[in-house]
Amino acid sequence: MNLKQLSELLGLSQTTVSRALNGYPEVNEATRERVLQAVKETGYRPNKAAQRLATGKAGSIGLVMPTAPGHQSDVHFGEFLAGLGEEAVRHDFHFVIMPADPDDEVAALRRLAISGNVDALFVAYMRGHDPRLAMLKSLSMPYVVHGRSFGSEPDYPYLDIDNEGAFYDATRLLLQLGHTRFALMNGPMHLDFAIRRKNGVMSALAERGLTLEEGCVSHALMTDEQGLLAMEHFLQLPERPTAILCSSTVLALGAIRAVNQAGLRLGEDISLIAHDDVLPLLKPESFSVPLTTTRSSLRAAGVRIAQRLIGTVKQAGPFPDQELWKTELIVRASTGPVPQA
Amino acid sequence: MNLKQLSELLGLSQTTVSRALNGYPEVNEATRERVLQAVKETGYRPNKAAQRLATGKAGSIGLVMPTAPGHQSDVHFGEFLAGLGEEAVRHDFHFVIMPADPDDEVAALRRLAISGNVDALFVAYMRGHDPRLAMLKSLSMPYVVHGRSFGSEPDYPYLDIDNEGAFYDATRLLLQLGHTRFALMNGPMHLDFAIRRKNGVMSALAERGLTLEEGCVSHALMTDEQGLLAMEHFLQLPERPTAILCSSTVLALGAIRAVNQAGLRLGEDISLIAHDDVLPLLKPESFSVPLTTTRSSLRAAGVRIAQRLIGTVKQAGPFPDQELWKTELIVRASTGPVPQA
DNA sequence: TACATATTTGAAAGCGCTTTGGATGCCACT
DNA sequence: AGTGGCATCCAAAGCGCTTTCAAATATGTA
Secondary structure (H helix, E strand, C coil): CCCCHHHHHCCCCCHHHHHHCCCCCCCCHHHHHHHHHHHHHHHHHHHHHHHHHCCCCEEEEEEEEEECCCCCCCCHHHHHHHHHHHHHHHHEEEEEEEEHHHHCCCCCCCCCHHCCCEEEEECCCCCCCCHHHHHHHHHHCCCCEEEECCCCCCCCEEEEEEEHHHHHHHHHHHHHHHCCEEEEECCCCEEEHHHHHHHCCCCCCHHHCCCCCCEEEEEECCHHHHHHHHHHHHHCCCCCCCEECCCCCCHHHHHHHHHCCCCCCCCEEEEEEEEEECCCCCCCCCCCCCCEEEECHHHHHHHHHHHHHHHHHHHCCCCCCCCEEEEEEEEECCCCCCCCC | CCCCHHHHHHHCCCCHHHHHHHCCCCHHHHHHHHHHHHHHHHHCCCHHHHHHHHHCCCCEEEEECCCCCCCCCCHHHHHHHHHHHHHHHHHCCCEEEEEECCCHHHHHHHHHHCCCEEEEECCCCCCCCCCCCHHHHHHCEEEEEECCCCCCCCCCCEEECCCHHHHHHHHHHHHHHHCEEEEEEEECCCCCHHHHHHHCCCCCCHHHCCCCHHHEEECCCCCCHHHHHHHHHHHHHCCCCCEEEEEEEEHHHHEEEEEEEECCEEEEEEEEEEECCCCCCCCCCEEEEEEEEECCCHHHHHHHHHHHHHHHHCCCCCCCCCCEEEEEEECCCCCCCCCCC
16 A cells, blocks of 8 residues: 555545645645545555655664674663663654674764664764764764763763762762772773763862872773672772772672672672662662662663654754753662771 | 766766666676776765665664563663674664564564565564464565464474573483472563473473472563562572572572572572573673573574574575574583582 | 635656666677 | 677666645635
């Protein structure tokens, strides 16, 4: 069943049927009803390819998925996608996912953009001085960046959480509890959020005249394995830190294992605050010692970015270009007063 | 730059240029060279929408992503996607992901199929007597099922792992170690793999005249939280099981926490074997007590399914219709002889 | 009544590609 | 010379939709 057949069936022109379907005002309400009714009965669905060819709009948002033989998939990606999807499904949008080698991000993004397969781009895994920004600006296609790029002019559309503020607040909480020896388990050094979180910690410490020792910072992929290793390292330091800031509940998982193995008690000998992306897999409240966290739902961010992207494509704008979400500091049992030496 | 412009530039017809580009034999080699050269210089890229409209082929494989407000995203989904992507990138294929409510799977799949956006479908999260199979068969579109549907005629293309065999072997190992009291922490009851794994355990036990008590089986979402709960339950049973079979390393995570909290030692008081999908997030060898596992890479399955799907679309056939992969039983420290009472 | 103005509909021209169904020229062969 | 076969190429017809431009009808106004 195509437009032509449908319009013949109705004794109308393709034009009128098309207009009725797309909500144009110049069509009689009665005829519109009749068309809608016929659609229901015949199960007619417009051919997307043709629609796209005619309009230039694809009804899809594109994203690059880092992947390569040996490349680790990322839990956060799936969670974020779920958020995008939740919104996309409401607008009959879909995703086009371009798998690409992480070393090939810029080129992959460009390919995706010029492929004509997508109306808008979503970009994540931002780095400091990210080279993709220049490319995106040169394209004439809407995009939203998840995160920001430290060191680049902030003149691009983004949605980010206040990483610096989150870790600043978390650090202050630990300071108030009397801690003075801090360590930070962070994500990969080149990633924007890692840079900002570190800055947050440092500026809170600086206010008290404290510093973050170089040996007390780890940068690694956010897996439990790396968490374990990093924590084992911290625990062997001569001046063992009592307060740990952790960029992910996944890292925290390994870290806590190390704490337990060392015979220490979380929330007593060692205090820990982790950033919680609200991954359904790992609920901080159901850890054996519930985790104090800075919380911001990755999924909610996905929903919002999808809104902005789809809204822009549909010209249902205007949308704020730049959003910075505060995180919540949720105190649970993994933080406590500094132990008396 | 489009075909028309390119062909005018070359002084050829669109027909010839199109043929040269698509490797048709009836074009002079010299002309073909000239065309290819011009493509390189101009950076011409065929418009996918037009190509698709003309050929009916989209160069993409479609999948439904279960998502809904409140619906948990699934780590396995992301990992599998990484595998699909790894292969897709080699063939310039992309994915179209249709987000859909889990209760709406059949309809979503149909919408995706008739949307004209995809050439082939990938279907996962199979259930016993899965209603999607009938629908897929009625479509005239290639598809591959990941998993199988217990209770349905196995006359559809699939790739599955030998879940029954895996859990049969795992159970036999534990039996050889002297265990007699077993428990199974499984995935949701309606899912195919859960049914088969349970069968595997039961048939190994039956060979020794043992049975799996009803109270010793849990069916739940595969999160660490559920793992914790299930294990706590098992540990309170009057005849506490000493051998645990576990459908996921994620469940094992929670389960082991429960074991530790109960003051028991994994691999001594309690033996545990988990199925390992080779999620990069959770490596069984880096658990505090390395986990004995049945292993099969989800990602590798993704690669293979993408091969079959893309191959079928490109008619690079023929592919085996049904593949059943054996799992590896890898013995580490979480299994040991039954403790002397 | 006559004319201007809304309102509602349609014919037809694309969108950029593939593919059918010839053309054209050239050669070998009878 | 006449015929058939082959290698190359092209014009034009779609694919199924949107949208421009124009026409037809209905409504309002003087």
